[in-house]
Amino acid sequence: MFPDYLLLINLFYLRVNRALRGFLWAGAAAATQPPPPPRSPARAGTRLPSAALGSARSCSAPFGCARLRSVLFGSVRLRSAPFGPVRLRSAGLGSDRLDWAPFGSARLHSSALGSPRSCSAQFGWTGLRSAGLGSARSCSAPFVCARLRSVPVRLRSAPFGWAMRWSALVAVAALLAPAAAWAPSAEEELQFKAWMLQNGRSYGPSEYPRRLRIFLGNKRRIEEHNAGNHSFQMALNQFSDLTFPEFKKLYLWREPQNCSATKGNFLRSSGPYPDSIDWRKKGNYVTPVKNQGACGSCWTFSTTGCLESAIAITSGKLFSLAEQQLIDCAQAFNNHGCSGGLPSQAFEYILYNKGLMGEDAYPYRAKNGTCKFQLEKAIAFVKDVINITQYDEDGMVEAVGKYNPVSFAFEVTGDFMHYRKGVYSNPRCEHTPDKVNHAVLAVGYGEENGRPYWIVKNSWGPMWGMDGYFLIERGKNMCGLAACASYPIPQV
Template sequence: MRLALVSLLYFIFAGNLVLCQQNDSSQIYGEQFEKFKKVNNKSYIRPYDELRSYKAYEENHQIVNEHNKDYDSGKSSFRLTTNTMADMSTDSYLKGFLRLLRSPLISPSDNMADIVGSALMDNVPDSLDWRKKGFVTPSYNQQSCGSCYAFSIAQSIEGQVFKRTGRILPLSEQQIVDCSISHGNQGCTGGSLRNTLRYLQATGGLMRSVDYKYASKKGACQFVSELAVVNVTSWAILPANDEKAIQAAVAHIGPVAVSINATPKTFQLYSDGIYDDVTCTSSSVNHAMLLIGYEKDYWILKNWWGEMWGESGYMRIRKGINLCGIANYAAYAIV
């Protein structure tokens, strides 16, 4: 059969994507996509899913190439790459990974500690990285579950435990996913930092991850109070849009959970360097990360998308302009 190759045609043969256009760039993208699948252990249930993923990969690859020209010429301070999310369209990325719900306004019934303010503003070092102090945790991957809120709060508590004891005590994100529904969270379809903090305060405790393993899906609540290893007495938020207060909290309290706008394509495909895309506005936030340190010009954030994203699961982001709304809502539990 003769095929009029006016546009790119795809065929699936023996589970592999074959590009049937006599075009060098298409052949290159096809070969790179096959390597991408192997490196990231990607597989697709239906042929249509693979075709759609290939198209997204090709478009993202072109975006990466164009942006990195600016990086090479000194016009950008960060690079992009065809990371583990490179086979996702913007729509798939937004729906699949950015599930942070807006934190509701503070209620008079909340037994919350005072908002952190001037008391912590003294004796703040110019730079700090909790990893250099020994707080190094695995490159977690939330997978297809929108559980960033659970990871951010649990890891913030782990950071406080480490600050006090020098030990890393892995805590259960799955407990938060399964059990915080009663306080407004929605399992794998999203949650907020405030709802999570309210749940932990009401419950009083958080189990170890070894006793309540992460499953990347919502299940029935299996919390056992006798197995709780950390008690949450209250919680605190940081003044909105005040990066100096956040810096003081990171120095004196430990790593803090922050909400952030992860919408831009450059965020999705971030590789390394100091992220400074000014199109990443502070008008809304849709993801939660852990702020673990800072230098003079940038923050250091830990993400939950595996070690193949960013700088082995971390990100550096420009400091001082509330980029991506990093100072919109930051909070931590008091243990």
């Protein structure tokens, strides 16, 4: 069912169309009328006791009146609009034959839009000499005023009168057209309500139409993308009622994190490493996908995921570590809780803090809080932090292939929030360290149809992407993923 306000908009839209047709027919009828007989032009100095905008000496009209000399907004060549095309005898508003000027349609001999030197009217005419858009004496009015002299200018197609009324109605119709264009079908609205039920959403009467419109816009973009020739597919998910700016504010970094400050200390070796690897399939080395919620804490999940896997590979023990401790306690290492941070800086915090607690002892709350770290409850420790040299993607491959999963950051753009499957690639994203806004965990790599990729664990829950994971093109520093990669050496 359509909301009531949509029915009102459509009704008003029909009325506007009817009015437009009336004006168009009237214009067409007027165009077929024979021209009126010529009239003798008024001489300069003629006083009009009742001009179009008021009396000869005074008026309250918006263009301000003084003594009108020679037919001001009166007739001589007035065509179809109260201010219609005018022949100005005075320099005026530009060239000899200025079309589409804002004022009217008569022959003016010596004064334009009021008396030569005065005006208190809305457009504030003062005594300008010889140039209509700039003046010897200047004026503060929006349409700079002048005493117009000596150069005839023909003004046509004025925006006032019948033409202006017609244009105004066209503008109103144009404003209403998009509202009618996005009106949902019954099937689309039913799909949105099913999505709301699946994702636990509810909206008030004022919020519902906006979220429905955003949902349908996302749905159409997804369909257009999937109809094209791309290496990955998109789908509706838990973010489909959000615009990308809203999503970015809730789920990505808000504080800039220039990871170029990290110093690379990874030593490349000449030893072999596998052509492909997936640490999920090599043993119990990767914890289940977690959900960061509406908090820009992705960096904490990348950090804990990497340390969890490093400890499991080294000791055989797989812990679930406390992201909330990093949110609450790691600010001294240039991290910002729900506003962002870097895994490399979080590893440094764990190293100097002498440990990280488990998630059961320090549960996740998806918001900033005060630090509640208890040293005696720490279960994970870091001996050293390895930062891979900036843009050394081959170094990342070696580290993942020979040692353990690696944390990295990259730039998320609008199409990524609806990723479903395939190898993500984006020719328009940035590749520099100052643009990255999301931290994740590379748990392996491989190749599909000749396209190399990374296997990446995300922190948006298992319902997003490929059970919480995604593939991203490898070997091209895609979206800056090789700008700041790191991993810890655990102390076990």
